[in-house]
Amino acid sequence: MSAVIDEHDHHADDHHDHGPAKGLLRWIVTTNHKDIGTLYLLFALAMFFVGGTMAMVIRAELFEPGLQFVDPAFFNSMTTMHALVMVFGAVMPAFVGLANWQIPLMIGAADMALPRMNNMSFWMLVAGVLLLASTLFMEGGAPNSGWTLYPPIVLQPITVGKALPFAVFSVHLLGISSIMGAINIIATIFNMRAPSMKMMDMPLFVWTWLITAFLLIAVMPVFAGAVTMLLTDKFFHTSFFNAAGGGDPVLYEHIFWFFGHPEVYIMILPTFGVASTIIPIFARKPLFGYASMVWATASIAFLSFIVWAHHMFTVGMPIAGELYFMYATMLIAVPTGVKVFNWTATMWKGAMTFETPMLFSIAFVVLFTMGGFTGLMMSIAPSDFQYHDTYFIVAHFHYTLVPASIFILMAAGYFWLPKWTGHMYNEKIGQLHFWLSAISVNILFFPQHFLGLAGMPRRIPDYAVQFADWNMISSIGGFIFGASQLLFLYIVIDTIRGGTGEKVTGEVWENAAQHSLEWTLPSPVPYHTWTTPPTMVPTEHVLDAH
Amino acid sequence: MSDNLGKKNSRLALTLLLVAVAMFGFGYALVPIYDVLCEWKWIERDRPDDIKKVPETAYKVDKNREINVEFMTTLNESTPMEFRAEKKQLKVHPGEYHTVNFYAENKTGKVMLARAIASFSPAVTSSYFEKTQCFCFSEQTFKAKEAKIMPMRFVINPELPEQYKTITLSYTFFDNTERSEKN
Numbered sequence: 094m095s096a097v098i099d100e101h102d103h104h105a106d107d108h109h110d111h112g113p114a115k116g117l118l119r120w121i122v123t124t125n126h127k128d129i130g131t132l133y134l135l136f137a138l139a140m141f142f143v144g145g146t147m148a149m150v151i152r153a154e155l156f157e158p159g160l161q162f163v164d165p166a167f168f169n170s171m172t173t174m175h176a177l178v179m180v181f182g183a184v185m186p187a188f189v190g191l192a193n194w195q196i197p198l199m200i201g202a203a204d205m206a207l208p209r210m211n212n213m214s215f216w217m218l219v220a221g222v223l224l225l226a227s228t229l230f231m232e233g234g235a236p237n238s239g240w241t242l243y244p245p246i247v248l249q250p251i252t253v254g255k256a257l258p259f260a261v262f263s264v265h266l267l268g269i270s271s272i273m274g275a276i277n278i279i280a281t282i283f284n285m286r287a288p289s290m291k292m293m294d295m296p297l298f299v300w301t302w303l304i305t306a307f308l309l310i311a312v313m314p315v316f317a318g319a320v321t322m323l324l325t326d327k328f329f330h331t332s333f334f335n336a337a338g339g340g341d342p343v344l345y346e347h348i349f350w351f352f353g354h355p356e357v358y359i360m361i362l363p364t365f366g367v368a369s370t371i372i373p374i375f376a377r378k379p380l381f382g383y384a385s386m387v388w389a390t391a392s393i394a395f396l397s398f399i400v401w402a403h404h405m406f407t408v409g410m411p412i413a414g415e416l417y418f419m420y421a422t423m424l425i426a427v428p429t430g431v432k433v434f435n436w437t438a439t440m441w442k443g444a445m446t447f448e449t450p451m452l453f454s455i456a457f458v459v460l461f462t463m464g465g466f467t468g469l470m471m472s473i474a475p476s477d478f479q480y481h482d483t484y485f486i487v488a489h490f491h492y493t494l495v496p497a498s499i500f501i502l503m504a505a506g507y508f509w510l511p512k513w514t515g516h517m518y519n520e521k522i523g524q525l526h527f528w529l530s531a532i533s534v535n536i537l538f539f540p541q542h543f544l545g546l547a548g549m550p551r552r553i554p555d556y557a558v559q560f561a562d563w564n565m566i567s568s569i570g571g572f573i574f575g576a577s578q579l580l581f582l583y584i585v586i587d588t589i590r591g592g593t594g595e596k597v598t599g600e601v602w603e604n605a606a607q608h609s610l611e612w613t614l615p616s617p618v619p620y621h622t623w624t625t626p627p628t629m630v631p632t633e634h635v636l637d638a639h
Numbered sequence: 640m641s642d643n644l645g646k647k648n649s650r651l652a653l654t655l656l657l658v659a660v661a662m663f664g665f666g667y668a669l670v671p672i673y674d675v676l677c678e679w680k681w682i683e684r685d686r687p688d689d690i691k692k693v694p695e696t697a698y699k700v701d702k703n704r705e706i707n708v709e710f711m712t713t714l715n716e717s718t719p720m721e722f723r724a725e726k727k728q729l730k731v732h733p734g735e736y737h738t739v740n741f742y743a744e745n746k747t748g749k750v751m752l753a754r755a756i757a758s759f760s761p762a763v764t765s766s767y768f769e770k771t772q773c774f775c776f777s778e779q780t781f782k783a784k785e786a787k788i789m790p791m792r793f794v795i796n797p798e799l800p801e802q803y804k805t806i807t808l809s810y811t812f813f814d815n816t817e818r819s820e821k822n
Contacts, residue, residue, distance in 0.1 A: 206648040249716055276655040280648045314659050318666025330818050333670060336756045337715070337813030343682075344673050348666060409762045411681065 133190030201287030376443030464492030485545025536570025
C-alpha cells in the first residue's frame, strides 16, 4: 500500500517492538501516543481531585457566614489555585490526553507526528503544575489575587509573598507545554491522516481539536507575554501596569482577556467534539448537520478573538466600545445555537438508549445551554454592571465548565474506557455516578445565581447574613458532588482491573464502527495500531455532508 | 516514518513555532497599540503624560451652572506620607479659576521621591478639567520629614456637557523612590 509502511519496517528504531517496555521507566521515556494519552488522563484525574479538594475548602468556609476554618488570605489562595489547577492542570490536560489517544486512532495514523516532543510536552506540564503547587508551601502562601492575576493587587507585597515569580514561570512552562501539544496535534491531523480521509471526512472530535490547537498557538504566547510584563514590573522596574511610572493596570486586563476569552473556548470546543461523537452513536443516527458543525466551530473560534472586553465592561469604555463588544458577544449565540439544535436534531426520532456516556451527554446539552443563556444575560452591557464580580458570573462559568466540560470528560471516560482497556465498566455504578452528579451539580451551582443577583460578591471568605441559606444549600450540593466523584475514581480503577468481566467486542457500542475508525480495531486497542493505514473510512458521521 | 513525512512534519512544526513566537511579540505590541487607541479616545484613561499643563485662558464665566468638584486623596499601598486636600469639595462655575491647596508630608527620615497620579470620575470630564498649576505635573522630592503645601489651580471648560454636575478628582501618591533611583 504505501511507502510509509515499508520504510517503517526497515528503519524501525525505537518502535519496532510489539508491546510496551517493561518497568516504570516505560512511562517516563515513552513516545507511544497511547501511553502519553494515559499519562495525561491520569494526571488530569489526579489534578481534578486536588482542585476539587480546594473547592471543598471554599465551600466549607462559605457554609456559614463568619470565618470558620481558614484565614481570608488562604481562602483567596484557594479560589486562585482552584481555578489555575482546574483550568491548566485538569481540563486542558484531560482534553490533550483524549486527543493523544483518539486522534491517531480516528484518522488512521500510527502515532502522533512528533512523538518525542509529545513526551516532552507531558513532562513539562508536570513540572509546571508542581512549580505552581510549590507556592502553597511558601512564605506568604500561594498567589491569592484570583486566577486572572490582575495588577496592581498581584504586585503588592501583601498579596504575593514570594509566590509571584514561581507562578509566572509555571505559566510559562504550562504555556510551552500546551503550545507543543497543539503543534503536534496540527501536524498529526494535517500530515498523518489515512490517504482516503479528506478533511471533511474527519470525525468532529478531530475537527474541534484542530481548531482548538490553532487557538492555543495564537493565545498562550500572549498570556506568557502578559505575565512576563508583571514579572518585569515587579522586579525590573518597568512600568507596563504601574500608574506611577506612566503605565495602566487596565492594559493588563485587555491583554489578559485577549488570551482569556479564546482560552474558555479552548476548554469548550473539544467538549463539543466529544458530544458530537457520542450522541449519534446512542441515538443510532448520523450526526445532524456535520458541515454546519464544522463551520459553527470555526466561527466560534474566530469570534472568540474579538469579544474580549465583555469581561471588563465596568472599567470605563466609551459607549461605542460597550455596544460593539455587547453585539459581537451576542453573535456567538448563533453558531452555538446551531450546535445545540444539531445535537437535538440528531436525537430527534432516534432509537435512543441511555447508557452512562449518553446520560452525561444529554445532561451536557441541557445544562450547557443554561450556562449559555446566563452568558447572554451578561453580554448585555448595562445589565452586566449588576452581575459583574458577583456569584452570578461564578454560577455562569461553572455551568459552562462543570456540567459541560467536566461532564463530557466523564462521558468520554465511560465511552472509550472499554475500548482502551477491553473491559466493560460497571453500568449500575456509572448510572449512580451520573444521577448523583447531575442532581448535586444543580444544588451546588443553581443557588449561586440567586446569590449573585442579590449582590453577593465573589472571592470573599465571609458574607452578609442574608446570603446564608443559599450558601448552605450550595455547600451541601458541593459536598455531595465532590463525594460522588469518588465513584468515578472507583469505576476507572475497577475497569482497568477487569471491570464487570464482560468481554467487549471491538465495536463496544452497537454499530459504532460505522461512525468512526477506532471501533474497527480490536478491544483492547493493541499497543501499535494503523501501521498500515486503513483503506476504508466510515462515513456514517458525515452522511449529511455528502 | 519515511524521511519525507518526517521532513514535512518538522517543517510544519517549525512554521507553527514561528507563529507562536510572533504571537508572543504581538502581546508586547498590544502596549503601543493600546497607547494609540487611548490617544484616539477609543479607550478613556488619564495618565500623567495626558494631564498637560495648559496656559491660562480667559473663558466667559457661566454663572447659570454650578459644578460640584470633589477632592479625594489616597496613598498607594503603604506610602509613608500624610496627604490631604484643604477642602473636601468646592462649588464652581464653569470658566472660573480656583486654587485648592493640598497638604503632603514625608513621614520618613529619608529623602522621598513621590508621584501623584490623577483620576477623574466620570472619566470623560478629564478633558474639560484644565489645570494651570499642579503638583501632579512632575515627580515631587520631599526632604526628610518635610511638609509641603501644594496649590492646584484649575478651570472647568464651559464646553463641559450639561449632564455633568459633579466631578470627582482623585489623587494617589505613589512612593517612587526606589524606582526613580534605579532608572
